[in-house]
Amino acid sequence: MRDLPAYGAGVTVTRPRPVPRDLYAVAAAVLLVTAAVLVGRYVYTYDDLIVGWPPLLGRWDPHLGPGTPAAVAVAAVVVAYGPAVAARLPWRALLPAAWGTALAWTWSLALIDGWERGVAGRLTTRQEYLSVVDRWHDIPATLRDFNGHILLHSPDNWPAHVAGHPPGATLTYVLLDRIGLGGGGWAGALTITVGATAGVAVLVAVRALAAERLARRAAPFLVLAPAAVWMGTSADGYFAAVAAWAVALLALAVTGRRPLWWAAGSGLLFGLTCYLSYGLTLFAVVAAAVLLLGRRGVRARPVLFAPLLAGAAVVVPVAFTAAGFDWWEAYHLLVERYYEGAAGVRPYAYWVWANLACTVLITGLATVAGLRRAGGVLVRRRAGGGEADGARAEETRLAFLVAAALLALLVADLSGMSKAETERIWLPFALWLLAACAFLTRPRGWLAAQAVLALLLNHLVATGW
Numbered sequence: 001m002r003d004l005p006a007y008g009a010g011v012t013v014t015r016p017r018p019v020p021r022d023l024y025a026v027a028a029a030v031l032l033v034t035a036a037v038l039v040g041r042y043v044y045t046y047d048d049l050i051v052g053w054p055p056l057l058g059r060w061d062p063h064l065g066p067g068t069p070a071a072v073a074v075a076a077v078v079v080a081y082g083p084a085v086a087a088r089l090p091w092r093a094l095l096p097a098a099w100g101t102a103l104a105w106t107w108s109l110a111l112i113d114g115w116e117r118g119v120a121g122r123l124t125t126r127q128e129y130l131s132v133v134d135r136w137h138d139i140p141a142t143l144r145d146f147n148g149h150i151l152l153h154s155p156d157n158w159p160a161h162v163a164g165h166p167p168g169a170t171l172t173y174v175l176l177d178r179i180g181l182g183g184g185g186w187a188g189a190l191t192i193t194v195g196a197t198a199g200v201a202v203l204v205a206v207r208a209l210a211a212e213r214l215a216r217r218a219a220p221f222l223v224l225a226p227a228a229v230w231m232g233t234s235a236d237g238y239f240a241a242v243a244a245w246a247v248a249l250l251a252l253a254v255t256g257r258r259p260l261w262w263a264a265g266s267g268l269l270f271g272l273t274c275y276l277s278y279g280l281t282l283f284a285v286v287a288a289a290v291l292l293l294g295r296r297g298v299r300a301r302p303v304l305f306a307p308l309l310a311g312a313a314v315v316v317p318v319a320f321t322a323a324g325f326d327w328w329e330a331y332h333l334l335v336e337r338y339y340e341g342a343a344g345v346r347p348y349a350y351w352v353w354a355n356l357a358c359t360v361l362i363t364g365l366a367t368v369a370g371l372r373r374a375g376g377v378l379v380r381r382r383a384g385g386g387e388a389d390g391a392r393a394e395e396t397r398l399a400f401l402v403a404a405a406l407l408a409l410l411v412a413d414l415s416g417m418s419k420a421e422t423e424r425i426w427l428p429f430a431l432w433l434l435a436a437c438a439f440l441t442r443p444r445g446w447l448a449a450q451a452v453l454a455l456l457l458n459h460l461v462a463t464g465w
Contacts, residue, residue: 124187370436
């Protein structure tokens with residue numbers, strides 16, 4: 001008798017392919033969002049969370065609108081051609097192209113809700129900035145008296161968004177009204193137009209601090225961000241752009257020519273940032289990361305600190321202080337006002353992690369995968385020791401910049417000063433997380449996921465604040 005072959009001899013065994021680690025990260029993010037929705041709906045009540053569709057501030061409202069065809073068309077074009085165009089277009093042409101495409105994406109998403117609900121009416125509700133424009137007849141006098149109207153029990157107390165921010169935010173729209181561009185339409189148009197430049201600022205900073213190739217890879221993701229649902233039209237989109245350009249100009253100051261001019265511009269914008277939103281003082285973390293990444297330029301030209309500090313600590317702050325506005329007093333009054341209102345009810349135990357679910361929704365699953373890869377870059381850099389060369393060094397620098405923005409966001413989360421509504425409040429930090437998408441391979445698939453998420457959110461949920 002012939003010996004039978006051993007069991008399995010000559011048989012090709014097909015082993016299952018390992019699941020990419022990116023998918024594990026994405027699955028964890030999906031579970032986080034699912035948990036936030038289920039716990040928000042079935043464990044807490046509306047009176048606990050004071051949001052209509054937890055973890056988002058909004059309500060379930062499936063709808064189509066005039067912006068629907070345009071939004072689908074923009075998404076399809078960016079998914080199909082965005083990576084290739086970003087790779088080949090000359091740099092000076094890429095920046096305006098990115099801005100223009102971001103404008104088209106943001107406008108089309110906003111117009112899904114129609115002109116009035118999506119754009120013109122957003123900043124005119126009773127809690128918004130335009131509702132108090134007629135109280136600013138005498139700007140210096142209003143600034144002197146600003147703090148007297150922050151607390152809920154104060155006479156003629158400011159609406160929530162006005163009281164919750166330094167007066168630079170409201171003053172922007174007051175000045176717009178003064179030059180003859182009053183009303184919600186002009187305010188919405190300005191906010192979208194300026195907000196759409198934020199992604200361009202991130203590209204400028206990534207190119208200066210890391211590499212042009214990485215900026216090019218990140219460009220389509222910055223353009224097609226789900227965050228655009230809230231960039232149009234929320235004043236926080238405008239804040240995001242100011243903060244982003246402050247960082248971008250600082251990056252140019254420590255790495256390029258004419259550092260004194262860039263530093264002065266950066267300082268001015270950092271000063272303005274602090275008078276737009278109290279929480280954006282956390283951009284000091286991102287600024288510190290830029291100075292560390294550009295330490296060679298700082299050592300070679302330490303004089304750049306003079307115009308930087310002059311802009312940040314003198315130009316805007318002195319102007320407001322001279323007019324009679326006390327930033328520190330206002331901040332402490334805001335904390336008191338914050339806990340007099342919704343924050344005194346909303347449970348920290350829920351929002352401290354549900355806020356992160358909101359971040360997943362505004363940055364998308366591609367960013368989750370990108371952050372996982374950025375973390376891997378930093379871990380390998382630490383494990384390897386020494387100085388990395390070439391492409392690895394560039395990737396490490398980008399990962400470090402993204403990690404700084406993530407750290408600032410986590411500090412904001414742990415502070416408890418952002419319980420709910422972080423889908424708009426954290427827009428300035430979220431945009432920098434999108435840069436991590438430069439680490440992704442097969443970008444079209446990830447871009448499609450980003451676009452689908454944004455379209456679903458804008459068509460199924462009526463967002464508001």
